Amino acid sequence: MLYTIGDLHLSLGCDKPMDIFPGWSNYLERLESNWNSKITDEDTVVLLGDHSWALRLEESYKDLEFIHSKLRGQKIFVKGNHDLWWSTMNKITRFVDENGFSSIRFLFNNAYLVDGMSLCGTRGWISENGEKPDMKVLLREAGRLEASLKEGVKLGGELIAFIHYPPIYRSEENVYLTDVLQRYGVKRCYYAHLHGGSIKGAINGVRNGIDYRLVSADGVGFDPVLIDRSSPASL
Numbered sequence: 001m002l003y004t005i006g007d008l009h010l011s012l013g014c015d016k017p018m019d020i021f022p023g024w025s026n027y028l029e030r031l032e033s034n035w036n037s038k039i040t041d042e043d044t045v046v047l048l049g050d051h052s053w054a055l056r057l058e059e060s061y062k063d064l065e066f067i068h069s070k071l072r073g074q075k076i077f078v079k080g081n082h083d084l085w086w087s088t089m090n091k092i093t094r095f096v097d098e099n100g101f102s103s104i105r106f107l108f109n110n111a112y113l114v115d116g117m118s119l120c121g122t123r124g125w126i127s128e129n130g131e132k133p134d135m136k137v138l139l140r141e142a143g144r145l146e147a148s149l150k151e152g153v154k155l156g157g158e159l160i161a162f163i164h165y166p167p168i169y170r171s172e173e174n175v176y177l178t179d180v181l182q183r184y185g186v187k188r189c190y191y192a193h194l195h196g197g198s199i200k201g202a203i204n205g206v207r208n209g210i211d212y213r214l215v216s217a218d219g220v221g222f223d224p225v226l227i228d229r230s231s232p233a234s235l
Contacts (some may be wrong), residue, residue, distance in 0.1 A: 001039075001040075001042075001043045001044075001115065001226065002043070002044050002045075002046070002114050002115050002117060002119075002226070002227040002229075003039060003043060003044070003045045003046070003073075003224035003225060003226055003227065004045065004046040004047075004048060004162065004190050004215050004224065004225055004227060005045065005047065005048065005192075005215050005216075005217055005220060005222075005223075005224040005225060006047065006048030006049055006050065006078075006080070006164065006190075006191075006192025006193070006215050006216050006217060007048070007049065007050040007080065007192045007193065007195065007216040007217045007218070008031065008047065008050070008051055008052075008063075008067070008217055009050055009051075009052075009053060009082070009217070010028075010051060010052045010053065010062075010063035010066060010067070011052070011053040011063070012062035012063050012065075012066055013052075013054055013059045013060065013061060013062040013063055014053050014054055014055070014059055016053035021195075021196070022196065023196070023218050024218060027217070027218075027222055028066075030221075030222040031071075031217065031222040032070055032071065034221070034222055034223040034224065035071050035072065035223075035224055036071065036072050038224075039071070039072045039073045039224060040072055040073065041072050041073060042073070043072070043073040043074070044073060044074045044075075044076065044112075044114045044115075045071075045073050045074070045075050045076070045224055046075075046076045046078065046107070046119060046121075046162050046190070047067070047075055047076065047077050047078065048078050048080070048121075048162055048163075048164055048190060048191065048192040048215060048216075049077075049078050049079055049080020049081070049082075049083060049123060049164030049192055049193070050080035050081065050082045050083060050164070050192070050193070051063060051064075051067065051077060051080065051083060052064070052083065052085055053082065054084070054085040055084050055085060056084075056085055057085050057086075057087050057091060057092065057095055059085060060085040061099065064096065064099070064101050064104060065099070065101070067101075067103075067104065068096075068100075068101040068102075068103050068104055073103065074103050074105070075103055075104050075105070076105050076106070076107050076112055076119060077104060077105070077106050077107065078107050078108075078121045078122070078123065078162050078163070078164055079106075079108065079122075079123045079164065080123060080164040080192070080193070081123065081164065081165070081193070089106060089108055089109075092106060093106065107119060107120070107121050107148070107162065108122070108144070108148075109144055109147045109148060109151075110148060110151050111148050111149070111151035111152035111154075111155055112155075113155040113156070113157050114157075115229055116157045116158065116229055117157045117158050117159075117160050117227070117229065118151075118152030118153070118155045118156070118157035118158065118159050118160065119152070119160055119162065120145070120148040120149045120151070120152040120159055120160065120161055120162070120186075121145070121148055121161055121162030121163055122141050122144040122145045122148060122163060122164075123141060123144075123163070123164045123165065124141050124145075124163040124164055124165035124166075124167060124174065124177055124191070125137045125138050125141045125165055125174065126165045126166065126169070126172075126174060126193075138174070138176045139176065141176070141177065142176040142177055142179075142180050145161070145163070145177055145180050145181075146180050146184075149161075149180065149184045149186070153184070158187070158188075159184055159185065159186045159187075160186070160188050160189075160190070160227065161181055161186045161188070161189040161190070162189075162190050162191075163177065163189060163190075163191045164191065164192055164193055165191065165193050166191045166193060166194060166202065166203070166212075166214070167181070167189060167191060167212070168203050168207055168212060169194070169201055169202070169203065170201040170203075178208070178210070181210055182208060182209065182210070186210060187209065187210060187211060188210070188211050188213070188227075189210050189211070189212050189213070190212075190213050190214075190215050190225075190227070191212065191213070191214060191215070192214070192215055192216040192217075192219075193216060194214055194216050194219060195216060195218055195219070196218070199214065199216070199218075199219045202214040202219065213225070
């Protein structure tokens with residue numbers, strides 16, 4: 001079975017506790033309990049960015065070790081805006097291989113076929129607080145999403161998109177990403193990034209034929225969300 005959740009924000013290797021924020025008390029215990037109560041070693045979980053507060057790859061060891069050894073199943077990582085430890089694909093792949101974190105893989109300009117679904121995605125981008133859009137980054141992320149979707153088409157399953165940043169939020173829309181999603185006929189898109197009060201503005205529902213769902217950890221009660229093999233009936 002396939003699940004997803006984002007924004008674990010682990011800090012086992014650095015001093016950046018999340019339980020100082022409302023709603024995050026005992027979040028590691030809650031996450032581990034919820035996760036292992038339903039996920040088996042045969043299941044796959046897409047982790048939608050902001051996995052670790054580590055600043056360097058070596059500092060992420062304890063956080064990745066926790067994800068690998070304490071949480072069941074196969075894990076596929078999407079990059080988040082706070083994943084400063086994320087280096088090149090060669091380096092991070094070698095790091096998990098050398099440390100025996102065999103349950104961790106990375107979604108970056110590629111795709112994975114799981115239970116008849118082609119898993120595609122990228123970090124994405126948004127302009128916050130009235131900032132001028134960074135066109136270079138927007139176009140780069142749109143290109144990475146398209147590259148991933150092209151690989152997903154080759155795999156032959158239903159295209160499911162996983163994007164760390166919300167492609168739409170309140171009345172705002174990242175048309176560079178949503179245009180790519182629509183051109184490739186994507187019907188389901190999962191995103192994260194939003195916490196606390198910002199969750200109120202999250203879009204959970206169908207917009208222009210795409211079912212968007214927020215799965216940030218505190219937004220889903222630190223409980224991974226099941227992705228059904230069948231498309232939503234409303235689509």
